[in-house]
């Protein structure tokens with residue numbers, strides 16, 4: 001078992017959630033304690049805690065923490081109040097399905113006819129179980145993903161799908177962390193990932209800390225490194241996989257997949273089954289989060305990078321067509337096309 005994560009955890013009394021504020025990395029390691037629903041919503045919306053699996057883990061813990069703040073309520077008033085908090089947290093980000101998946105797992109416990117003290121214990125146990133499963137999931141995905149690579153391969157990755165985005169090695173970058181841990185040589189290219197620089201601030205930081213051979217590139221350099229023959233595989237995470245395999249991930253991912261197809265490089269999506277949404281038929285049905293244009297104009301830079309007030313288009317995610325995806329790697333195994341069948345088989 002890998003080391004326990006420090007990015008999301010419950011406070012010792014169980015009434016709050018401590019997160020590592022990812023917006024401050026890599027220069028500052030700041031931990032925040034979230035107590036109110038508004039603080040929790042803001043932390044998810046502002047990407048202080050981010051990455052689909054970590055958002056799910058955090059949401060589960062937030063709901064448990066809020067529940068433990070209201071032991072004086074009686075059921076069913078408690079149930080109605082907690083469902084309201086779950087709906088509020090679910091509205092903080094629309095694309096990563098792990099958020100609503102985790103909250104549904106928590107609110108499903110409200111169906112149990114238990115006295116409140118027992119229900120509170122069950123809620124905390126469920127939140128902790130989501131995190132424990134996330135650790136096991138990362139270990140499996142990383143092992144399956146590494147089986148697709150050869151020593152010395154160049155691997156290009158986009159955004160951050162490493163330990164910070166999960167509870168262990170990561171998904172899209174899990175094999176790269178497992179490789180570093182096991183001395184399996186790889187040459188990694190990390191896209192900086194405009195506009196919020198998750199690749200530069202988080203992926204490059206994590207891989208450097210892990211002792212991996214990582215080279216940071218600007219997003220528009222991916223084509224060149226592929227053309228030079230430096231990339232033998234692309235590995236990315238995912239925020240929602242539709243039933244036909246269309247995959248939403250950080251904006252820019254679909255461009256990487258198109259380039260990989262052009263250069264004949266396998267393009268792998270790695271994510272837990274909790275990110276697969278069989279109720280969503282295809283990518284056209286995945287809600288894409290639109291974010292504030294200020295993130296493009298000035299955020300993360302000392303000086304504004306664009307004229308004040310210039311119109312911006314700032315979708316947080318895009319959808320990679322399933323025809324461009326070589327395989328989807330989950331904790332249960334490697335799915336190949338046709339995805340309609342191979343993804344459905346995971347849930348049989």
Ligand SMILES: CSC[C@@H](O)[C@@H](O)C(=O)COP(=O)(O)O
Pocket residue numbers: 047050051052053096158159160161162165166170171172198236237238239249250251316
């Ligand atoms: C294991 S994390 C997978 C995805 O959530 C990740 O690749 C991604 O797109 C994250 O986007 P973000 O907007 O930073 O939350």
